[in-house]
Amino acid sequence: MTTAKRQKLDTEDDEVRSEEKPTIKVEPDDSVPVIVKTDPIKSEDIKIEYNSDDDYVDEDDDDDRKPLISAQEREWKSKHCPYLDTIQRSILDFDFEKVCSISLSNLNVYACLVCGKYFQGRGKNTHAYTHSVHEDHHVFLNLHTLKSYCLPDNYEIIDATLEDIKYVLNPIFTKDEIKSLRHTHKICRALDGTSYYQGIQGLNNIKANDYMNVILMSLCHVTPVREFFLDVGNYSKIKLPPGSIMYPLVQRFGDLVRKLWNPRNFRSHISPHEMLQAVVICSKKKFQFTKQGDPIPYLSWLLNSLHYTLTGAKIKRSSVIFDTFQGEMTVHSRKVPPPGEAALGEQYKTTSTSTSFLYLTLDLPSSPLFTEDGDHNIIPQVPIYKLLEKYNNVMEVEHKTYDATYLKKYEITKLPRYLILAIKRFTENRFFIEKNPTIVNFPISFDMAEFIETTVSDKYTNTEYNLLSNICHDGTPTAGTYSTHLHLSSANQWFDVQDLHVTKLQPQMITLSESYIQIYERADLAEDSKG
Numbered sequence: 189m190t191t192a193k194r195q196k197l198d199t200e201d202d203e204v205r206s207e208e209k210p211t212i213k214v215e216p217d218d219s220v221p222v223i224v225k226t227d228p229i230k231s232e233d234i235k236i237e238y239n240s241d242d243d244y245v246d247e248d249d250d251d252d253r254k255p256l257i258s259a260q261e262r263e264w265k266s267k268h269c270p271y272l273d274t275i276q277r278s279i280l281d282f283d284f285e286k287v288c289s290i291s292l293s294n295l296n297v298y299a300c301l302v303c304g305k306y307f308q309g310r311g312k313n314t315h316a317y318t319h320s321v322h323e324d325h326h327v328f329l330n331l332h333t334l335k336s337y338c339l340p341d342n343y344e345i346i347d348a349t350l351e352d353i354k355y356v357l358n359p360i361f362t363k364d365e366i367k368s369l370r371h372t373h374k375i376c377r378a379l380d381g382t383s384y385y386q387g388i389q390g391l392n393n394i395k396a397n398d399y400m401n402v403i404l405m406s407l408c409h410v411t412p413v414r415e416f417f418l419d420v421g422n423y424s425k426i427k428l429p430p431g432s433i434m435y436p437l438v439q440r441f442g443d444l445v446r447k448l449w450n451p452r453n454f455r456s457h458i459s460p461h462e463m464l465q466a467v468v469i470c471s472k473k474k475f476q477f478t479k480q481g482d483p484i485p486y487l488s489w490l491l492n493s494l495h496y497t498l499t500g501a502k503i504k505r506s507s508v509i510f511d512t513f514q515g516e517m518t519v520h521s522r523k524v525p526p527p528g529e530a531a532l533g534e535q536y537k538t539t540s541t542s543t544s545f546l547y548l549t550l551d552l553p554s555s556p557l558f559t560e561d562g563d564h565n566i567i568p569q570v571p572i573y574k575l576l577e578k579y580n581n582v583m584e585v586e587h588k589t590y591d592a593t594y595l596k597k598y599e600i601t602k603l604p605r606y607l608i609l610a611i612k613r614f615t616e617n618r619f620f621i622e623k624n625p626t627i628v629n630f631p632i633s634f635d636m637a638e639f640i641e642t643t644v645s646d647k648y649t650n651t652e653y654n655l656l657s658n659i660c661h662d663g664t665p666t667a668g669t670y671s672t673h674l675h676l677s678s679a680n681q682w683f684d685v686q687d688l689h690v691t692k693l694q695p696q697m698i699t700l701s702e703s704y705i706q707i708y709e710r711a712d713l714a715e716d717s718k719g
Contacts (some may be wrong), residue, residue, distance in 0.1 A: 283459035390457035397477035406657035487718035501515035549607035572630035653708035
């Protein structure tokens with residue numbers, strides 16, 4: 189073979205190899221990823237569009253991608269999607285856990301806006317893609333990014349008519365809107381035609397979570413707590429120690445607060461399902477929504493856990509929870525000597541300890557039902573002022589341990605902004621739980637000045653409190669139900685809320701209930717809110 193022929197073949201081989209391995213470069217584009225191939229023969233750039241890699245959950249999808257529509261056609265379809273009228277808003281429900289209905293994964297989940305089901309991914313061979321082909325459903329919403337897509341064509345839908353759906357999934361409040369809730373109220377109309385007051389909506393009882401519902405509903409109406417959690421920026425970047433399981437608790441509680449105060453809901457009730465699941469996980473199954481529980485231990489755990497999470501597991505730091513509910517007291521304790529012995533020695537001297545509290549426990553007198561002539565039973569009654577004498581630094585309360593008896597006096601040294609009173613109605617022993625049905629007579633407003641030292645009361649310009657929430661128990665200890673009386677201060681209206689049932693209530697009816705937990709707002713704070 190001559191030298192000229194050999195050079196000609198080498199040149200042809202180089203051209204073939206150049207065609208097999210074209211030069212590839214990526215041009216930046218905010219909307220559509222583009223791969224540019226340079227043809228070595230024609231020296232022209234050929235643009236070919238491909239699906240985005242971001243939403244693929246199956247690595248094999250990359251091998252199956254094929255060129256799609258042009259950028260101009262994609263943009264036109266994004267703004268003129270022909271499937272928007274197939275969306276069924278009446279069946280959409282974003283209150284449940286955001287996991288794929290098939291794989292049960294919580295990664296890259298999309299909601300089908302036609303049937304309401306959740307599916308993972310949107311690339312070829314993913315569950316959402318398969319659902320769109322088999323069921324002829326085409327509009328999907330990413331539950332994390334809030335972007336909408338049409339499948340299987342896989343283009344983003346840009347349309348203002350989807351904003352109401354996005355707002356139901358993720359309600360956002362401006363600072364002005366948050367502050368306006370203090371003094372203005374709104375009667376809202378849901379998609380199904382029902383009306384509701386903003387902030388007063390029923391909570392679904394999945395099985396036996398009414399004892400959780402009343403606590404959640406009450407806390408959502410405490411002004412500082414409400415305003416803090418309506419602003420997502422206050423808790424979106426919490427840092428916890430590695431391995432902590434508490435992070436979802438704050439996020440789900442914040443979601444619940446925002447949904448409860450959402451003025452654009454599709455229905456007049458919401459489900460606390462995601463919040464309850466977070467409670468089960470974070471409490472290590474101590475509190476379940478399939479078995480009836482006691483609201484007082486749940487309230488104590490929830491307040492402390494929210495504080496723990498908000499402060500990054502540093503208990504001594506301040507949080508909106510402790511700033512709102514925490515008070516201080518001094519406990520004076522002395523040991524009682526055995527019968528016949530004198531109180532001599534160091535062990536019988538009075539000791540004083542300063543401590544903080546999130547709620548005050550009130551002990552009911554252990555009196556049985558009285559009987560009248562004709563054997564008619566009547567229920568005993570006691571004024572709340574009698575129960576509060578426990579904290580006047582005069583009354584000595586007996587406390588027994590397994591080996592000793594102590595007498596304690598409680599002296600309140602700092603009043604909280606919001607005062608929680610827990611009436612101890614249930615007594616549990618080895619065999620059964622007994623309920624004390626005594627009716628507690630209480631006013632809507634009362635003054636705490638007579639229960640604290642004069643030197644302490646001088647620190648406060650106002651020691652008066654107004655009732656904000658009254659949690660009640662009705663029925664037997666094991667088969668009873670919980671409800672709450674809520675005061676919507678902006679409308680000056682009381683409501684009786686029991687799970688999904690919400691009714692207006694006259695103030696004089698509140699004191700007739702078997703009150704269990706009460707939340708009071710300091711009067712000067714209420715006046716500031718109105719101003």
